[in-house]
Amino acid sequence: MTVFVDDAGWGDPVGGVIIGIYRVETEEYLSREIEVTHFQPPNFTQRTYLNRGLELVLEGFRCLFVQKDEPIHVCRGVVLDGVREGLTHRGYEVIPTKIEGRLQELVEASLVESLARLGLPNIPTVSGKERFFRQLEWIQEDLRRRERFAKTGWKNWPTKLRHWKPKWRQRNRGPTTPPVIIKLGGSVVTDKTKPSTARLDTIELLVKEISAVKAHPIILVHGGGSFGHFLAEKYELHQGGRSKRKKLGVTQTIHEMTRLGQIILAAFQKANRPAVSIHSSSIIVSLRGRIAHMDLEALRFFLNGNFIPILSGDVTADSVTGFTIVSGDQIVMYLARLLEAPLVIFASDVDGLYTADPKLDPSAQRIPLITPETMEEVLEKVAMGAAADAADVTEGMRGKITEIFKGLPESGEAIVCDLRQPGTLARILAGKEVPSTRLRQKSAR
Ligand code: IPE
Numbered sequence: 001m002t003v004f005v006d007d008a009g010w011g012d013p014v015g016g017v018i019i020g021i022y023r024v025e026t027e028e029y030l031s032r033e034i035e036v037t038h039f040q041p042p043n044f045t046q047r048t049y050l051n052r053g054l055e056l057v058l059e060g061f062r063c064l065f066v067q068k069d070e071p072i073h074v075c076r077g078v079v080l081d082g083v084r085e086g087l088t089h090r091g092y093e094v095i096p097t098k099i100e101g102r103l104q105e106l107v108e109a110s111l112v113e114s115l116a117r118l119g120l121p122n123i124p125t126v127s128g129k130e131r132f133f134r135q136l137e138w139i140q141e142d143l144r145r146r147e148r149f150a151k152t153g154w155k156n157w158p159t160k161l162r163h164w165k166p167k168w169r170q171r172n173r174g175p176t177t178p179p180v181i182i183k184l185g186g187s188v189v190t191d192k193t194k195p196s197t198a199r200l201d202t203i204e205l206l207v208k209e210i211s212a213v214k215a216h217p218i219i220l221v222h223g224g225g226s227f228g229h230f231l232a233e234k235y236e237l238h239q240g241g242r243s244k245r246k247k248l249g250v251t252q253t254i255h256e257m258t259r260l261g262q263i264i265l266a267a268f269q270k271a272n273r274p275a276v277s278i279h280s281s282s283i284i285v286s287l288r289g290r291i292a293h294m295d296l297e298a299l300r301f302f303l304n305g306n307f308i309p310i311l312s313g314d315v316t317a318d319s320v321t322g323f324t325i326v327s328g329d330q331i332v333m334y335l336a337r338l339l340e341a342p343l344v345i346f347a348s349d350v351d352g353l354y355t356a357d358p359k360l361d362p363s364a365q366r367i368p369l370i371t372p373e374t375m376e377e378v379l380e381k382v383a384m385g386a387a388a389d390a391a392d393v394t395e396g397m398r399g400k401i402t403e404i405f406k407g408l409p410e411s412g413e414a415i416v417c418d419l420r421q422p423g424t425l426a427r428i429l430a431g432k433e434v435p436s437t438r439l440r441q442k443s444a445r
Helices: 048-064 078-089 102-118 129-141 143-149 167-173 200-211 225-234 244-270 297-304 328-338 375-385 390-407 424-429
Strands: 003-008 017-023 028-034 072-075 094-097 180-184 218-222 275-277 284-287 290-294 308-312 314-318 322-326 343-347 413-417 436-440
Touching: 003 048, 003 078, 003 102, 017 048, 017 078, 017 102, 028 048, 028 102, 048 078, 072 078, 078 094, 129 143, 129 290, 180 328, 200 244, 200 424, 218 244, 218 328, 225 244, 244 275, 244 308, 244 314, 284 322, 290 328, 297 308, 308 328, 328 343, 328 390, 343 424, 375 390, 390 436, 413 424
Parallel strands: 003 072, 072 094, 180 218, 180 343, 218 308, 275 308, 284 314, 343 413
Antiparallel strands: 003 017, 017 028, 284 290, 314 322, 413 436
């Protein structure tokens, strides 16, 4: 019988290289992956992928019981140099070939599958420009965490590809100043004790304050409050699922979140300020609850057109669990990193983060500044100030602070404050002090 060996991914900036082995007569196929670390320094210059490729092919041959009298057609690609040489040395009849047809389709499909597992969805099965730049764009969305999946051993990685900016950034960035992102916490815009109850007066007041801002593009993200959390908990939507009951829970939650969004949008209409709702559930794909992809094309056009795009924490499609809940905080920080927002404002029902609940404990102290270095110290103070549910309080706060630091640009700042006090937003944007907690990557700037 005849065996073919082909590779895919050599020219793709993300992930390793797939090797596919195919026996024509029986249509048996298996694939293995030369790990991406072989395409990173120092391995890449030492060409460690040559040996690794041979190891994987020999292992594949054992699985398929490939015999020495079967002719082996091996693709001519450089990455398989070691395979051709090693197989010949071991007495196989090796025929260098240009591979086309069925095996080529299969190995490209294996590559696309492997990229999808990394969280890179919908990559074209045909290699080419589009596939290449989609991968670079994906890396750029979160360079800090995703660079480890890239073929950083390539000569032009440090000099060129690493600094590449997606076209839409150049084309659609326009002359605008970077946006200020505002998160309206669910406990400000809704009554958290009563299902689906909006605080209409507060919403109108906040929207009036936001609408008055002229000098900065603004993106607004709101939380779920009593429109989202009751349902998310009832149906345990964080965990995803398959049952019809849960799926109807998804429908109901999206419906309620849209209702809250409509109330906020109506307030902008009343305030005479152009705004648009952008449904997070339609533009985000997450991977185990973390945003893996967000389609920002429409948002960018609206932002440049001087609209306020409104998003929210929401149910999102999840490539592992089917669906999940992504919080408004995560969306805010994802956008902050991607759009290099210098300022992120968390509008809360208290004017900052406190050592204890200021509504219950008069000795509670506001924490004026938190940096990654002071975070643990702050959490210790909070734990001491908290009542019986100390673990819940500190873990909740730890989650929020960690989320903020994950996305906060080096020179950016996040402010937790109470925007219901008229003039507070204007003061912040004018660079003035307001009662608040500020979060920065470094204490001095
Ligand atoms: C939650 O968003 C969204 C849903 C539960 C559907 P957030 O987690 O940002 O909401 P709040 O601000 O805590 O209410």
